[in-house]
Amino acid sequence: MKKYLKIYSILLKNAFSRDAHYRADTITHWITHIIWLGMLYILVDVLFRYTNVIAGWTRPEVFFLMNIFILSQQIFLFFFRDNIYQIPNIITDGKLDSYLVTPANTIFMLVTKQISLRATGRIITQTFLLGWLLFHYNLTISIGNGFILFFLIILGIIIQLAHGLIMNTLSFWWLRIDNINEAWFNFGQTAKYPLTVLPKTLRVLTYTIIPIAYQNFIPVGVGLGKLDFGFIGLTITYTIFLSFLAGQFWNFGLRRYTSASS
Amino acid sequence: MNVISVKNLSKTYEYYKKQSGLWNSVKSLFHREKLFTEAVKNISLEIAEGELVGFLGPNGAGKTTTLKMLSGILYPTSGEATVLGYIPAKRQSAFQKQFALVMGQKNQLWWDLPAMESFLLNKAIYEIPDEQFKNTLAELTELLDIKDILDIQVRKLSLGQRMKCELTAALLHSPKILFLDEPTIGLDVVSQNNIREFLKRYNREKKITIILTSHYMDDVAALCERVVIINFGELIYDGGLRALLDEHVDHKILEVTFTEDQDQNGFAKYGSIKEFTARHVVLAVKKDEAKKVAAEILTTMPVDDILINEVNIDDVIRHIFSAHRKK
Numbered sequence: 001m002k003k004y005l006k007i008y009s010i011l012l013k014n015a016f017s018r019d020a021h022y023r024a025d026t027i028t029h030w031i032t033h034i035i036w037l038g039m040l041y042i043l044v045d046v047l048f049r050y051t052n053v054i055a056g057w058t059r060p061e062v063f064f065l066m067n068i069f070i071l072s073q074q075i076f077l078f079f080f081r082d083n084i085y086q087i088p089n090i091i092t093d094g095k096l097d098s099y100l101v102t103p104a105n106t107i108f109m110l111v112t113k114q115i116s117l118r119a120t121g122r123i124i125t126q127t128f129l130l131g132w133l134l135f136h137y138n139l140t141i142s143i144g145n146g147f148i149l150f151f152l153i154i155l156g157i158i159i160q161l162a163h164g165l166i167m168n169t170l171s172f173w174w175l176r177i178d179n180i181n182e183a184w185f186n187f188g189q190t191a192k193y194p195l196t197v198l199p200k201t202l203r204v205l206t207y208t209i210i211p212i213a214y215q216n217f218i219p220v221g222v223g224l225g226k227l228d229f230g231f232i233g234l235t236i237t238y239t240i241f242l243s244f245l246a247g248q249f250w251n252f253g254l255r256r257y258t259s260a261s262s
Numbered sequence: 263m264n265v266i267s268v269k270n271l272s273k274t275y276e277y278y279k280k281q282s283g284l285w286n287s288v289k290s291l292f293h294r295e296k297l298f299t300e301a302v303k304n305i306s307l308e309i310a311e312g313e314l315v316g317f318l319g320p321n322g323a324g325k326t327t328t329l330k331m332l333s334g335i336l337y338p339t340s341g342e343a344t345v346l347g348y349i350p351a352k353r354q355s356a357f358q359k360q361f362a363l364v365m366g367q368k369n370q371l372w373w374d375l376p377a378m379e380s381f382l383l384n385k386a387i388y389e390i391p392d393e394q395f396k397n398t399l400a401e402l403t404e405l406l407d408i409k410d411i412l413d414i415q416v417r418k419l420s421l422g423q424r425m426k427c428e429l430t431a432a433l434l435h436s437p438k439i440l441f442l443d444e445p446t447i448g449l450d451v452v453s454q455n456n457i458r459e460f461l462k463r464y465n466r467e468k469k470i471t472i473i474l475t476s477h478y479m480d481d482v483a484a485l486c487e488r489v490v491i492i493n494f495g496e497l498i499y500d501g502g503l504r505a506l507l508d509e510h511v512d513h514k515i516l517e518v519t520f521t522e523d524q525d526q527n528g529f530a531k532y533g534s535i536k537e538f539t540a541r542h543v544v545l546a547v548k549k550d551e552a553k554k555v556a557a558e559i560l561t562t563m564p565v566d567d568i569l570i571n572e573v574n575i576d577d578v579i580r581h582i583f584s585a586h587r588k589k
């Protein structure tokens with residue numbers, strides 16, 4: 001454990017010295033992000049022009065849900081997304097070799113390789129926006145519920161990570177996964193909106209095979225008191241299950257690894 | 263004591279033709295063309311502590327595949343390998359802390375950071391104590407003469423400098439075994455020589471066991487007393503380099519320059535003529551007759567200069583490869 005903290009602190013330090021070259025990039029990203037956010041808000045505003053409640057969610061609640069979604073995505077990007085997307089390349093061009101000979105957990109080394117500092121600006125923006133939303137709309141969340149919300153968001157990110165790992169482990173069989181990654185990314189955007197708009201059978205899928213509900217719907221639902229505490233148990237169980245499955249699936253795929261002739 | 267023991271090791275790559283595109287990927291779930299390559303066939307060998315062994319063989323012979331099995335990257339298809347008493351494919355960290363693998367064609371350092379950062383990461387991964395890290399690093403940077411390039415981004419280093427840094431990174435945890443896959447590839451003669459000198463010295467001083475593959479015969483001739491020749495995945499020779507040459511070389515090369523034009527027909531009786539121009543001839547002469555022939559030419563013809571050379575090792579190896587292929 002101490003060893004991995006040490007490794008992670010080195011990776012973090014390296015991310016800072018490397019990302020220093022990409023400062024300008026960060027600002028462009030941040031500006032596009034703000035514009036995109038603005039458009040999203042206008043869209044939701046239009047939807048709520050003729051009604052006060054959509055599928056049981058009020059306007060402030062939907063705004064809150066959306067912002068938690070974006071925050072969760074950005075945190076995931078900060079720590080993991082680029083690393084997950086690189087796995088297929090690492091497998092197909094044989095770079096995995098060097099991971100397999102070093103005395104450190106391969107999955108850990110793969111998913112922590114880089115830290116995407118470019119998400120920092122967006123994470124800070126989101127945090128401020130969330131604070132403003134709570135204040136502006138008078139949404140009250142108790143400290144206890146706030147803590148639960150935070151905890152569930154973290155589990156949601158672990159679920160995203162495990163899911164991403166499972167998808168990209170497929171590249172032990174298939175040459176290219178990026179179209180699947182892209183399709184998944186686009187599909188995942190659905191989670192911005194209250195999943196209660198979906199029919200019940202479809203909603204069950206979002207808890208299981210297509211686990212997008214854990215990113216924001218369940219955390220916010222529980223946090224705002226719209227869903228009962230049973231969902232906390234569900235989230236914990238699913239996190240453990242999916243992480244275990246991801247590990248097993250990785251080991252299974254690894255047996256097929258043939259490296260690359262270099 | 264044997265640190266590496268290999269028995270009937272074989273590897274058959276079994277792979278599907280990989281398809282690109284989503285639709286092809288889905289289709290390939292149901293029907294895929296299966297391909298096989300027998301890369302290593304039934305290899306057995308023992309390597310003792312402190313040995314420096316060279317793996318020779320033409321492209322695609324199975325050298326890299328063998329190293330990958332010994333370092334636990336690939337599972338053998340059959341047979342077994344034990345390295346330092348461990349089964350490599352189990353990838354136990356106690357084992358991984360005792361060897362290192364360096365591939366000349368692959369870069370294992372952080373590309374856009376100074377080499378020092380990679381060294382520090384390795385320190386954490388291999389859990390090297392501070393004191394040991396400091397001493398080993400000082401020693402290696404001294405031997406390889408890289409003290410002043412540790413703070414330069416790796417991508418700005420020359421190939422030779424990078425290779426030295428790769429070696430340093432690999433040796434920081436003081437491994438007992440070092441696998442080197444073409445460590446001198448692409449380097450100029452001076453850098454090649456530096457690396458060779460370093461390996462020779464390190465092997466002698468640390469008793470580290472080194473297995474090296476190379477396409478440069480000079481590497482092998484300079485470093486390895488023992489060579490293992492692999493061709494088409496089979497082991498066709500395992501023994502001393504000197505013995506190999508003695509066994510396969512029955513002639514020497516006689517090179518003579520004359521002060522007057524000569525007739526080609528006059529040389530056929532000495533051996534086979536490799537090259538001929540009016541005042542210059544290159545002959546392959548039976549080993550034990552070389553001196554006698556040289557003396558005779560020297561006394562009977564207007565000689566300007568005469569040289570007796572060993573056969574080029576590259577030629578010998580090429581000859582062995584092709585002789586094996588014809589069998």
Ligand SMILES: Nc1ncnc2c1ncn2[C@@H]1O[C@H](COP(=O)(O)OP(=O)(O)OP(=O)(O)O)[C@@H](O)[C@H]1O
Pocket residue numbers: 258259260261262275277299300301319320321322323324325326327328
């Ligand atoms: N990942 C792989 N998948 C399928 N076949 C492979 C793979 N790696 C190597 N091979 C095949 O196995 C055989 C042995 O390859 P290997 O890389 O071990 O040879 P080598 O002796 O290292 O050659 P070189 O001198 O060119 O490096 C070759 O026929 C090669 O095409």
Ligand SMILES: [Mg+2]
Pocket residue numbers: 262325326327443
């Ligand atoms: Mg090779």
